[in-house]
Structure formats: C-alpha cells, structure tokens
Amino acid sequence: MTTKRSKSSERWLARQRKDPFAQKAAKQGRVSRAYYKLEQLDERFGLLRPGMRVLELGAAPGGWTRYVESRIGGRRGGSATGVLVAVDFRAVNAAADTVVIHGTLGTRETAGKIAAALENSRVDLVLSDMAPNITGIRASDQALAMELLELAVVAAQTWLKPGGGFVVKVFQGEGIDDWVRDMRKIFAKFKLVKPPASRPDSREMYAVGSQFRAPAQFLGDS
Numbered sequence: 197m198t199t200k201r202s203k204s205s206e207r208w209l210a211r212q213r214k215d216p217f218a219q220k221a222a223k224q225g226r227v228s229r230a231y232y233k234l235e236q237l238d239e240r241f242g243l244l245r246p247g248m249r250v251l252e253l254g255a256a257p258g259g260w261t262r263y264v265e266s267r268i269g270g271r272r273g274g275s276a277t278g279v280l281v282a283v284d285f286r287a288v289n290a291a292a293d294t295v296v297i298h299g300t301l302g303t304r305e306t307a308g309k310i311a312a313a314l315e316n317s318r319v320d321l322v323l324s325d326m327a328p329n330i331t332g333i334r335a336s337d338q339a340l341a342m343e344l345l346e347l348a349v350v351a352a353q354t355w356l357k358p359g360g361g362f363v364v365k366v367f368q369g370e371g372i373d374d375w376v377r378d379m380r381k382i383f384a385k386f387k388l389v390k391p392p393a394s395r396p397d398s399r400e401m402y403a404v405g406s407q408f409r410a411p412a413q414f415l416g417d418s
C-alpha cells in the first residue's frame with residue numbers, strides 16, 4: 197500500500213534532500229541539522245567550555261543537546277564536570293547524564309522542575325532554540341515568537357550567573373529592534389547573527405549576549 201503525502205510535506209522533503217546541512221547531518225548521524233548552527237555559533241563566539249553549567253530551552257529533537265554534551269563533558273567520567281539541563285515538551289535525544297525536563301516553558305510546573313534540576317544554582321550559559329508552531333499568518337506567528345523570546349529572557353535573568361552568556365533564536369519582524377535595545381542594557385555585548393547553517397530564506401536569526409549584567413541583588417547569592 198502506498199501512502200499519499202501532503203504537498204507541504206513533499207516540499208519539505210524535496211528541500212531537505214537538496215540542503216547541504218541536512219545531507220551532512222544524515223552522513224554524520226546527527227540528531228538534527230540544527231546541530232551545525234550551534235557549532236558555528238560556538239566557533240565564532242567561543243560559547244562552550246568543559247565543565248560549564250548550561251540550561252537549554254526548546255531542546256527537541258536534541259541536535260544542540262548532543263553538541264553541548266560533546267563540549268562540556270559529563271557529570272561522571274573524565275575530569276570535566278559539566279551540567280546540562282534540557283527542556284522541551286517533545287522528546288529529546290540526550291546522554292544519560294543530561295537532565296531532560298519534559299515540560300512547557302512558561303508553566304509553573306516546568307519552572308519548579310528547572311529549579312530542582314539546577315539545585316537552585318545559576319548557570320554559565322542559557323541557550324534557547326524555541327520556536328512556535330508556524331500558522332502562516334505572519335502577525336500572529338511573530339506574536340508567538342516574541343512570547344517565546346520573552347520566556348527565554350526571563351529564564352536567562354532568573355538563572356544566569358553574573359557575566360554569563362545567552363543565545364536565543366529570534367525571528368526578524370515587528371518588535372525586534374526595541375527588544376535588541378533592551379537586551380543591550382542587560383548584556384555588555386549583544387549581537388544578532390545568522391549562522392551559515394540557518395536557511396537563507398528564513399527570518400530566523402540568533403541573538404548572542406555575553407557578560408550578563410546581573411542586578412545588584414543577585415550578586416550575593418549562588
């Protein structure tokens with residue numbers, strides 16, 4: 197029996213077959229082509245080091261998760277004692293010593309699980325590749341993307357150590373210029389970039405912030 201594919205999934209498959217990063221991901225056995233976006237950002241900005249504590253939001257299917265694991269070392273074996281907490285409501289392909297939280301950022305339940313997994317201690321880096329389900333209606337898609345962006349910023353402000361780093365997926369559109377202006381008050385360095393593995397026809401970009409300026413009241417705690 198043959199199953200008939202929808203026009204949109206036919207288009208997606210045709211695009212994947214031609215995409216050099218999708219081809220490379222299949223050849224190298226990566227969980228997703230998104231792996232290369234984080235690799236390229238890391239090569240450019242020096243984001244990850246052995247022993248780092250990292251909070252990753254919107255982690256499924258796990259391309260970034262696998263990349264982070266390869267850079268920070270595990271909790272057990274080896275000399276590095278990196279910690280990774282990865283959050284998504286979809287399944288994440290991760291190593292046994294990564295803490296995967298199956299939950300939705302923005303809910304109280306998930307916030308509690310993150311706090312417990314991090315043992316209420318701050319992290320060196322917050323990563324967010326969260327993306328909304330696209331409806332095709334540009335204004336509502338942008339509003340959904342901005343909501344996820346705000347959730348990622350709240351997580352960064354809650355969990356980053358002073359001096360920490362932040363990488364977040366951004367969709368160019370209404371509200372982004374004001375958002376970048378605000379972020380420049382929170383991070384000493386802040387840039388919007390498009391890694392080569394991000395599809396050229398997508399409005400997707402990544403914001404990379406470093407040297408988090410923690411409010412004075414944070415400086416006394418963990």
Ligand SMILES: C[S@@+](CC[C@H](N)C(=O)[O-])C[C@H]1O[C@@H](n2cnc3c(N)ncnc32)[C@H](O)[C@@H]1O
Pocket residue numbers: 227228230231253254255256257258259260261283284285286299300301302325326327328344
């Ligand atoms: C582009 S994918 C991430 C790809 C991933 N970085 C990788 O390398 O495989 C975006 C993910 O964001 C997740 N997401 C969207 N909104 C979320 C939310 N509120 N809480 C948790 N995850 C969310 C989706 O479930 C989806 O898996």
